[in-house]
Amino acid sequence: MTSTIEAPAPAAGRVKLGLSNRLLARPEIGALVAAVIIFIFFLSLAPSFRSAESFFTVLYQSSVIGIVACGVGLLMIGGEFDLSAGVIVYTAGLFNSMFCWYFGVNLWIGAFLSLAFCLLIGFLNGYLVMRTGIPSFLITLGTFFVLQGANLGVTKLVTKTVSSLDVSNIDGYDSLGKVFSSSFKVGSVTVWTSVIWWILFVALATWALQRTRVGNWIFAVGGNPDSARAVGVPVLRTKIGLFMTVSFLGWFVGMHQLYRFNTLQAGGGVGNEFLYIIAAVVGGTLLTGGFGNSIGVAIGAFIFGMTSLGIIYAGWDPNWFKAFLGVMLLLAVLVNLYVKRMSTMRKVG
Amino acid sequence: MTDTLASHADQGLHRGEPLIEMEEVGKSYGAIRALRGINLRVNAGEVTCVLGDNGAGKSTLIKIMSGLHPHNEGTLRVDGKPETFSSPREALGHGIATVYQDLAVVSLMEVWRNFFLGSELTAGKFPLAGLKVRQMREIADTELRKMGIVVKDINQPIGTLSGGQRQCVAIARAVYFGARVLILDEPTAALGVKQSGVVLKYVAAARAAGLGVVFITHNPHHAYMVGDHFVILKLGETTLDKTRKEVSLDELTTQMAGGDELAELSHELGRK
Numbered sequence: 104m105t106s107t108i109e110a111p112a113p114a115a116g117r118v119k120l121g122l123s124n125r126l127l128a129r130p131e132i133g134a135l136v137a138a139v140i141i142f143i144f145f146l147s148l149a150p151s152f153r154s155a156e157s158f159f160t161v162l163y164q165s166s167v168i169g170i171v172a173c174g175v176g177l178l179m180i181g182g183e184f185d186l187s188a189g190v191i192v193y194t195a196g197l198f199n200s201m202f203c204w205y206f207g208v209n210l211w212i213g214a215f216l217s218l219a220f221c222l223l224i225g226f227l228n229g230y231l232v233m234r235t236g237i238p239s240f241l242i243t244l245g246t247f248f249v250l251q252g253a254n255l256g257v258t259k260l261v262t263k264t265v266s267s268l269d270v271s272n273i274d275g276y277d278s279l280g281k282v283f284s285s286s287f288k289v290g291s292v293t294v295w296t297s298v299i300w301w302i303l304f305v306a307l308a309t310w311a312l313q314r315t316r317v318g319n320w321i322f323a324v325g326g327n328p329d330s331a332r333a334v335g336v337p338v339l340r341t342k343i344g345l346f347m348t349v350s351f352l353g354w355f356v357g358m359h360q361l362y363r364f365n366t367l368q369a370g371g372g373v374g375n376e377f378l379y380i381i382a383a384v385v386g387g388t389l390l391t392g393g394f395g396n397s398i399g400v401a402i403g404a405f406i407f408g409m410t411s412l413g414i415i416y417a418g419w420d421p422n423w424f425k426a427f428l429g430v431m432l433l434l435a436v437l438v439n440l441y442v443k444r445m446s447t448m449r450k451v452g
Numbered sequence: 453m454t455d456t457l458a459s460h461a462d463q464g465l466h467r468g469e470p471l472i473e474m475e476e477v478g479k480s481y482g483a484i485r486a487l488r489g490i491n492l493r494v495n496a497g498e499v500t501c502v503l504g505d506n507g508a509g510k511s512t513l514i515k516i517m518s519g520l521h522p523h524n525e526g527t528l529r530v531d532g533k534p535e536t537f538s539s540p541r542e543a544l545g546h547g548i549a550t551v552y553q554d555l556a557v558v559s560l561m562e563v564w565r566n567f568f569l570g571s572e573l574t575a576g577k578f579p580l581a582g583l584k585v586r587q588m589r590e591i592a593d594t595e596l597r598k599m600g601i602v603v604k605d606i607n608q609p610i611g612t613l614s615g616g617q618r619q620c621v622a623i624a625r626a627v628y629f630g631a632r633v634l635i636l637d638e639p640t641a642a643l644g645v646k647q648s649g650v651v652l653k654y655v656a657a658a659r660a661a662g663l664g665v666v667f668i669t670h671n672p673h674h675a676y677m678v679g680d681h682f683v684i685l686k687l688g689e690t691t692l693d694k695t696r697k698e699v700s701l702d703e704l705t706t707q708m709a710g711g712d713e714l715a716e717l718s719h720e721l722g723r724k
Contacts, residue, residue, distance in 0.1 A: 315574070315582065316583060319565055319569060319572055319583070322561050322565070323570075332539075333520070333552060335570035389560075393561070
């Protein structure tokens with residue numbers, strides 16, 4: 104035992120887990136199976152679903168939800184909720200458009216101020232949750248209502264209507280539109296850049312979760328914040344950072360909405376916070392935190408995009424969509440429960 | 453095992469040198485005084501055993517030393533300088549590592565991620581710098597095997613290990629990251645005889661390597677096997693503070709079991 108660098112003794116009694124076991128322990132596996140089934144389902148039922156154009160429309164629809172859901176997924180792995188994530192998208196857009204319209208300044212200035220404002224809201228969410236110990240569900244429920252009311256109230260004060268005014272004549276509209284809301288054609292297919300941004304964000308989040316120190320901390324603060332704190336993980340900073348990530352991505356999609364449609368309805372975004380949470384849970388994120396990954400959340404958002412459009416392509420009453428989402432959510436929770444039990448059960452001996 | 457420990461231990465440690473000194477330290481939670489007038493020295497190369505019943509203030513004492521709750525009376529000196537820790541990170545920065553009985557690990561995370569949690573190896577300082585995953589897996593695996601903990605798969609969630617194995621991983625982690633003071637909170641409470649033996653051997657090895665060990669336990673037998681210095685707490689105060697030379701296992705056991713109160717009780721009950 105004098106040398107500690109000698110080759111380690113052969114690993115006695117070590118077992119390599121079978122492929123099926125390792126696959127089952129992955130959070131996104133349930134969502135992947137569901138996505139394939141739903142995809143085949145709509146392919147066989149809806150003829151207009153079977154084209155590259157509609158596939159990219161589905162991707163676009165998924166990206167608008169998926170970008171924010173990516174942040175919400177990280178936050179949920181970190182053990183918290185953000186119910187204000189739906190309306191903050193519209194807060195971001197409305198802030199930008201009305202500020203620039205009212206003061207007559209370049210839209211870029213408004214966009215940056217709006218970003219700072221959204222990050223501040225994210226920070227406040229996180230700070231209040233961590234400092235008071237009140238569950239994030241309640242704190243962000245409060246923020247949700249404050250923002251929802253303020254969106255309508257301020258818009259009414261500034262424009263006398265419930266929607267923001269057309270910003271397409273203000274300086275900076277074209278260059279901002281290029282960044283946040285442009286599309287290009289590949290053959291007959293229209294590809295929106297938001298799809299590419301979405302893929303980028305998911306790739307970045309996946310890498311950060313699996314391969315960086317911050318990722319390790321996110322799993323730890325979600326799985327067991329007390330242990331994490333005891334070994335020196337900065338729990339406060341990690342969680343506040345997660346809340347700010349969600350509000351950053353909300354701002355990003357807000358910019359996309361504003362520069363795609365010129366005007367925004369002040370009451371928009373309500374209810375989307377649940378779509379993000381559903382995407383995350385369907386994608387295998389554990390509601391109690393500490394388990395999940397970004398690819399799963401992306402698949403969850405894709406399932407959302409596929410069904411919301413698939414129902415229309417199939418010519419059914421789109422009102423059934425919500426019922427379908429509810430069923431998906433329940434199934435996902437059941438699968439998650441099973442997977443968690445499987446992966447924390449003691450293996451052979 | 454001793455060599456492994458010695459090779460990681462701080463070479464600047466000298467036996468008998470005080471690492472932590474507490475002088476009249478106390479702590480109140482609102483109106484409740486959980487701890488008062490504690491005088492305690494943790495010396496390098498010695499095992500200080502803290503014994504006491506439930507609610508005696510053992511946990512509060514650990515929490516002060518490990519930075520979870522700052523003390524509000526008296527002074528706490530680390531290496532001769534007065535300190536008040538505001539976070540465990542600060543205590544860790546001074547080389548004070550704590551292994552908790554119940555909150556040692558994050559059960560859904562892999563063994564190697566738990567091993568390196570809070571001290572990850574990265575390729576740079578930047579927050580998004582890549583983790584050296586393969587290296588961390590190898591180190592965790594080798595270190596654990598040196599301690600006699602054979603984990604079936606270093607990638608399995610740590611929740612799938614037994615309680616004893618989890619405790620050992622947590623101790624191995626603290627020692628590997630160069631703790632100078634190792635605080636063990638009831639490390640043998642949930643373990644079987646054999647696994648307790650492994651932990652006690654490790655405590656002895658840590659002492660031999662020159663670390664200061666604070667060993668908190670209910671069990672005077674375990675304490676007497678490794679301890680150099682014994683402190684018994686009762687209702688937040690010290691009732692016994694003796695070195696190994698001054699105390700016998702019998703006295704320790706009696707004091708631990710209630711001591712004079714027990715004698716009085718037996719007198720009252722009047723059975724021979």
